[in-house]
Amino acid sequence: MKDLSCPLVRHTIYALSAFAFAQPVLAQHAGGAHEHGVAELSVATEGATLVIEIVSPLDNLVGFEHAPASAAQRRALATAEAQLRDAPGLFRLPAAAGCALAEVRIEGGWMGGAAAAKEQAARPARAHDHDHDKAHEHGAASADEGGHADVMASYRFDCAQPQALDAIDTQLFAVFPRLREVRAARATAGGQGALVLRPGRTVLPL
Template sequence: MRRLLLALPFALLPLATGAAEHGHAHAEHEHAQDEHGSLNAHEHGAAQLNIVLDGKALELQLESPAMNLVGFEHAANSAADKAKVAAVRNHLQQPLTLFSLSAGECSVSQQTLESPLFAESEQGHDHDHDHDHDHEKNHDSEHSDIQAHYTFNCQKPDDLQQLDLRELFKRFPATAKIQVQLIGPNGQQGLELTAAQPTLRF
């Protein structure tokens, strides 16, 4: 199922060709930024969501600056910061709630959360040497992202008419907009969701 999302950028390539022809030098600059893992220049308040619905398999991949979800991007050193990271992680481990998958009889078959902030919280007290290294790396990059990847098995995919991100915007109010790329039964589409317009149709 992971190969579906890997194919997503290629499937959406025609949407980007016009922009690429705008200026080769500009495209090269953007490519260089992409190689360094930036999320559209790491825009605070903005996130990306890739969605693939293929038969009974639904795959979601959310990528967001940590600032949108946690409220900071530095290493979680204080007890308050660690509590925030733990709370965000707990929210992200409830995808059926965040994405309001109330139809389609969908169940989570796999989920993965990735972020330097999560890695640091997992290290606990065993971090004398590694913490210094990670802390240094964190300062070098300046930015921290959070990635959440979910795979669902939907027994009745035809009943899955829409995705509602109302709860996600509610729990993470610093997220002002989510750029969505969707591949589903009706083809591919790109759209922007906000707290005022939090739903998309498959």
């Protein structure tokens, strides 16, 4: 994996320096590309601390991007949030590293609790990008005619043997079958780098 300067990695390093998730990345990504089937993953380590962040269109997780309009859609959101909170089900870490989950935060996509959902519902929807507008012109309407919705999930682990953290096997494609590509970036003791993950190529070397 080649070295690079990645805004997502830089943000994660900032979060690590404070040992908290004080600056959510949703605002950072609001002006970037919103591509269905694609998510962003960032991984950073500092000492015994491992931080993982995922940013994904809500459509990848539940198949729609509007406020839930039925009981079935509310259940879909609740299921997706539970899956996002199940860090061991999403990331297989080396057992020798002895990593214990210390914190999970989920924001956006009408997730993260009632207060977060209410706040998001009050915000004006973001305009569709050019590609989606073009799709609408050809009759390919998306699930949400008003705008896009992104979800950010952050995970902090405390690792007893961080030197054993040599790779992460992501299970995102198995848990969220609508995903077809994860653009991963890492900043660890092994250096900085980026890698595109796909079904069948799920391991991110650290």
